[in-house]
Amino acid sequence: MKSLKENFQKAHIVIIGSGIIGKFNALELSELGFKVTIIDPTQLQNSSYAALGLLMGNMYQRRRGRSWDLRKESIELWPQWITFLQKYNSELNIKKPLIQLTTNEEKFKKLEKFIYENNDQNLRILERDSIFIKNINKAFQTKNIKGIISLKDGRINPFSLLQTLDKYLKHKKISFSEVEIIKIRKLNNQWISTTRNNENIKSDMIILCNSLKAINLIDGISHNITLKPVLGQAMEIDINDAEVDLLSLPKQFNINGKNIIPKSKNKLIIGSTDEYSTKPEENTFEKLTNFLDKRPNWLIKGKISKKWYGIRSRPDGEPSPIMKNLEDGLIICTGFYKNGILLAPACSKWVANEIKNYFS
Numbered sequence: 001m002k003s004l005k006e007n008f009q010k011a012h013i014v015i016i017g018s019g020i021i022g023k024f025n026a027l028e029l030s031e032l033g034f035k036v037t038i039i040d041p042t043q044l045q046n047s048s049y050a051a052l053g054l055l056m057g058n059m060y061q062r063r064r065g066r067s068w069d070l071r072k073e074s075i076e077l078w079p080q081w082i083t084f085l086q087k088y089n090s091e092l093n094i095k096k097p098l099i100q101l102t103t104n105e106e107k108f109k110k111l112e113k114f115i116y117e118n119n120d121q122n123l124r125i126l127e128r129d130s131i132f133i134k135n136i137n138k139a140f141q142t143k144n145i146k147g148i149i150s151l152k153d154g155r156i157n158p159f160s161l162l163q164t165l166d167k168y169l170k171h172k173k174i175s176f177s178e179v180e181i182i183k184i185r186k187l188n189n190q191w192i193s194t195t196r197n198n199e200n201i202k203s204d205m206i207i208l209c210n211s212l213k214a215i216n217l218i219d220g221i222s223h224n225i226t227l228k229p230v231l232g233q234a235m236e237i238d239i240n241d242a243e244v245d246l247l248s249l250p251k252q253f254n255i256n257g258k259n260i261i262p263k264s265k266n267k268l269i270i271g272s273t274d275e276y277s278t279k280p281e282e283n284t285f286e287k288l289t290n291f292l293d294k295r296p297n298w299l300i301k302g303k304i305s306k307k308w309y310g311i312r313s314r315p316d317g318e319p320s321p322i323m324k325n326l327e328d329g330l331i332i333c334t335g336f337y338k339n340g341i342l343l344a345p346a347c348s349k350w351v352a353n354e355i356k357n358y359f360s
């Protein structure tokens with residue numbers, strides 16, 4: 001009888017879409033011994049490159065159900081993958097901690113309840129006289145900010161992560177095809193992916209990791225999946241105020257739903273918005289900086305030095321993400337409207353288990 005690994009080595013898997021989900025699946029499957037091909041015509045413009053990279057795992061307040069299970073698994077897998085990927089980029093890491101703040105008393109009460117109920121040493125309420133609260137109040141000229149700190153959550157730099165994955169994939173000689181797939185079909189137990197130039201790529205399996213466009217490749221009658229585009233915008237702001245040192249702030253934090261990442265003494269990143277749209281609007285600055293009753297002057301006067309957006313896919317009528325075995329040899333892994341970076345390890349593991357069962 002042939003060993004499983006022998007079966008795996010013979011099997012060819014095509015991954016359509018090279019965002020974080022496609023790349024992570026390629027990593028997982030290549031480590032299992034499969035022959036992998038990734039296909040993507042425009043990978044540098046995807047939503048993965050637009051992400052801020054916050055890994056909000058332990059902070060997630062619903063501690064049951066599929067969404068929590070995926071988070072929990074990813075939180076456990078991330079440190080192992082970081083150690084593995086550091087062979088390709090020794091600087092890759094997760095910067096901790098993560099801080100969630102609010103000026104809304106009711107929201108704070110919920111956070112407090114969550115902390116008391118969970119009794120987790122790595123999740124704490126920030127004391128009023130903590131250095132974090134003091135420095136945030138000083139910089140943002142606020143008095144009523146309260147919040148929690150998660151010592152085990154943090155941020156991974158998405159650009160660095162994607163580049164490291166590319167380095168790994170190149171090292172493993174994984175084929176990459178810079179083309180668009182316009183059709184897939186099954187013929188005599190093989191899958192055929194047809195490119196826009198009418199070339200056919202044969203494989204034993206296909207994994208659809210191409211976000212919104214995944215539904216264009218599947219039969220809408222047999223598979224009732226709807227995805228809606230959700231725009232996320234972020235920007236980098238330069239400030240000019242000698243009194244404010246942004247590096248005195250935590251490495252990454254969230255105030256009233258906006259994520260803030262200080263980059264230098266006078267530069268910070270703010271993101272992100274959630275809009276059911278595909279076109280960025282002009283008033284991004286207002287939308288992203290209006291998270292306090294009164295904005296500090298340095299923020300009002302701040303100048304946008306960079307602005308970007310990404311379009312994510314949100315499942316309509318079912319929870320995010322969509323991970324399904326659509327038919328023999330066809331898996332879909334999409335609908336990551338939020339948290340695609342966080343969830344990539346757990347979702348790739350789910351796909352790998354499905355594939356291992358298929359070839360066993």
Ligand SMILES: Cc1cc2nc3c(=O)[nH]c(=O)nc-3n(C[C@H](O)[C@H](O)[C@H](O)COP(=O)(O)OP(=O)(O)OC[C@H]3O[C@@H](n4cnc5c(N)ncnc54)[C@H](O)[C@@H]3O)c2cc1C
Nearest residue numbers: 017019021046047048052053054181232310339340341342
């Ligand atoms: C501003 C912003 C901030 C965010 N912040 C965070 C965060 O802090 N933490 C977090 O976890 N998540 C965050 N996200 C969400 C995260 O970016 C997404 O969940 C994640 O990137 C989804 O990855 P993906 O691989 O599914 O999709 P994508 O990265 O969009 O990749 C899909 C790929 O499929 C390719 N493709 C499409 N059609 C075809 C085709 N026919 N043939 C071949 N290839 C095709 C596309 O070119 C694309 O490269 C943020 C998103 C945005 C926009």
